[in-house]
Amino acid sequence: MVAFLQNIIAGLETGSLYALAALGLVLIFRTSGVINFAQGEMAMFSSFIALTLFQHNMPYPVAFIGAILFAVALGYIVERVFIRPASKANLVSKMIITLGLIMIFSGLATAIFGTDSYFFRKAITADNLNAGGVIIQPNALFIIAITLLIMGILFYIIKKTMVGIAIRATAQNEKTAKLMGISVSKIYSMSWIIATVLGAIAGVLIAPTTNISTAMMMDVHLKSFIAAVLGGFGSFIGPVFGGFSIGVFDNLVGYYISLKWKTVIVYGLLILILIFKPTGLFGKSYRKKV
Template identity: 55%
Template sequence: MLQVIISGLITGSLYSLAALGLVMIFKTSDIVNFSQGEMAMFNTFIAFTLLTSLKVPYFLAMIITMVFAAVMGLTLHRIVIKPLEKAPLVSSMIATLGLIMILNGLAGNLFGFDTKQFPKMFSGKNVEFLGVSVDPNSILTIAVTVVIMLALFYFFKYTKTGLALRAASQNPEAAELMGISVNKVITLTWIISAVLSSIAGMLIAPTTFLDINMMADIHLKSFSAAVLGGFTSFVGPVVGGLILGISENLFGKYVSLSWKTVFAFGLIIVMLVIKPNGILGKTYRKKV
């Protein structure tokens, strides 16, 4: 059981990482970025090209990919989302659905439609402790996720930019009156979200495969993790991702592996019925 739980923590941490990007954009602009998974996939192909074709060292390739992801997030926001800021929210969401097709087709034509094996950072033997066998790359996944979570916690809690982002997410009008540029905050959230998606993609690809559809299942489950934990909380996606990862692994091990994904989404439906705002979600009331 401990092996299954550890494996669930590893998977859940990836769900949490991807879900955080979704929640950041949603809290500042009320937009659900359905193209988050495709952004992760495209950036992972960039990392793959750097590692295999250009022979860039692993750590440097990750840094370059994150920079590319930041530019992508900035570009997509300025070109696609910002012109629609006066339009109904559904227009922006439909635009992100369109980005799915654009990024998917662009990646296929640039990098190919064949499945590829993404190189691992470590190729050593598994680490054994308490009867549990863990791949070194899985330990890296947990370590990177923990560091990112702590960095984001510090950013939101103790930096002026992080406080501005929290203020804009809670009350954009009041934030504007206090001198905070909400437009810049929203742009920043798209940049951070894109970087988080690129990291998630680079951590997921070595454990599965790399092709244009690699993030389809992960993206749906990261969205589910955000719903489970609460879309109105920055901590919620982390909690939701870990719970989802552990619970679906336990179900797959002791009940049915083929019904594991069905169970994961069934869990979300049950949560929406019992607690519509998620485990840590809050209900905000507005006076009209």
């Protein structure tokens, strides 16, 4: 039972980060109809900004906030420079653009920061807690708490504020949203900014586990995509459920079955979901805006 609970806590820690990244993917998809395959590389680049600030003797909060501010600017620039000019392009063309962004950010990061892997400290470095034999890292509790807080604030904004109403209206029907006086272009920019910030937060928080490198977000991004598919791209709550589920399932499979097979089993789960429940557990049939 101790080992089971230990893996549950570890799964919730990583799962919360998958949920953050997955929520960003879904937010962009719901508002602009684009799946941002480059979100992992954008988060990686933001993490390098945090590392750079940290290496210049900045305290952790300053490095964390610096990465978020950079992510705000990055999300805005990507949407305005790369995505908005292709607003009339078909879905495949937009997907190719985001795939091209993977190469751009990966190449830039390699040219600027190199290919080495860098250590990044945890947010909380206090001693571990022992609860009935279950070892709990304070940093794990911090990650779970901060991600739940961020998601709670975001859900409140989406459900209870005028900005949230505008986001939901744009996600439901772009033309109707325009007729209601909503600036759809601003909503697009805001969605990309929020999604990039969510990815950056996930990147900085997981950096102590993966170390910061150009490949640090590869596994995180893929599993956040699986989380979004599991929960459903048509729901905002779906990717949160999917993220926590993938995190816990991944750890349990690795411990009780095999570390070698856990990736195969997780991706096998994705295939089964796509076969039997293409819209995800919380998703609804998605109709493309015309």
